[in-house]
Amino acid sequence: MEFFYFSQMRAPSYLVQQWCYSGLTGADLTIYEPPLPVIEWRKDLATVYYLATHLKAFPLTFAREAKTPFIHSSLYSQSLPKQIKDTYGVCRLYSLSIENNGLFCFQSLHKKVDEIIKEYPTLCSFSDLLASLQSLILYLLICLFDKDPQQRRFAEAHMNTLNQWTRHVWEQAPTEISGKLSPWQAWVFAESVRRSIIISYLIRGVYHLTRFGYHPHSMFVETLPFSRHTWLWDIPSRTEWTSLPPNLSQSIVSYHEYTNEFANDLIHPYHLFETLLLVIRFGKDSFNQHLGIA
Incomplete structure (x- = not known):
């Protein structure tokens, strides 16, 4: 089964490391082919706060629901990697400390980060590489926006x-x-990979916004793909999946294409995943205005 868009959407290697700067301070929803600016939200605290708040909540969501916008609820239903099991435990302790207004032991988190970094060079399977990346994302989100x-x-x-x-x-x-893997399991796996990569770059972007006040955008990120039909993420079982049209799961869109289609009223964001991608591009106020949200 083809792993859609990872073979077709690879950017030229020289673009992967090339930052695309311009003098613009933001993106214009009226432009069909938006440029790749250094997106600045220095004075737009609403945008920065919105992005940081939702990213910071991912570990809490994982502790509560065993899923996130980049870890599908069924991804590890058959086999639970040690990295994910440990991460769930840390996120659970973090969640309890928030609920009870108590202290969280960051030393245990630091230890787990050290462990997965030490183990990473020895990993043999791609599934373990993915699990380690997802674990690191959640660990760093706990720390990145902490008051300490x-x-x-x-x-x-x-x-x-x-x-x-x-x-x-x-x-x-x-x-x-x-x-x-069944067609449903294959899609869950592939989309979790695609979303994990995108969310990682989103975190880097928000980190730059909070730390430096700008987000350097790249052509490489523009090519990153995900499923055009984002509502497929909510399909809860293989049974419901089999009732869908066979080619529906093969419809993939790049980040660049998605933002263009949103700007031209061709798509509507259904979930937090898409909303975050659009808010970091256009800003919270412009995003709300485009959707007619007061």
């Missing part, structure tokens, strides 16, 4: 590792998925 400067520095010190692992997962993504 020491925890923020810890997250910042590991941002380069996050970038390296994200690029590695992107490079190692298979062009074929095991035939042992």
Whole structure:
């Protein structure tokens, strides 16, 4: 089964490392082909706060529901990697500390981060690479927006590792998925990979916004794909999946295409995942105005 868009949407290597700057301070919803600016929200605290607040909540969502906008609820239904099991435990403790207004032991989180970094070079399967990336994302989100400067520095010190692992997962993504998986399982796996990569770059963007007041956009990120029909993420079972048209799951859109289609009223965001991608591009106020939200 083809791993849609990881073979077709690879950007030229020279574009992967090339930042595309311009003098613009934001994106214009009226432009059909928006440029790639250094997106600045220095004075737009509503945008920065919105993005940071929702990203910070991902570990709490994972503790409560065992899923996030980039980890499907059924992704690990058959086999639970140690990395994900440990991460769930840490997120659960973090959630309880929030609920009870208590102290969270960041030392245990730091230890788990050290463990997955030490184990990463020994990993043999792509599934383990993905699980490690997803774990690191959740660990760093707990620290990145914490009120304690020491925890923020810890997250910042590991941002380069996050970038390296994200690029590695992107490079190692298979062009074929095991035939042992059902069509639904294959889609869940592929879309979780695609979303994990995108969310990682989104985190980097929001980190830049909160730390420096700008987000350097790249052509590489523009090519990153995900399912055009984002509501498929909510399909709860294989039974419901089999009732869908067979080609529906194969419809893929790049981030660049998605933002263009939104700007031209061709699509409407259904979930937080798409909303975050659009808000970091257009800003919270412009996004709300485009949807007619007061």
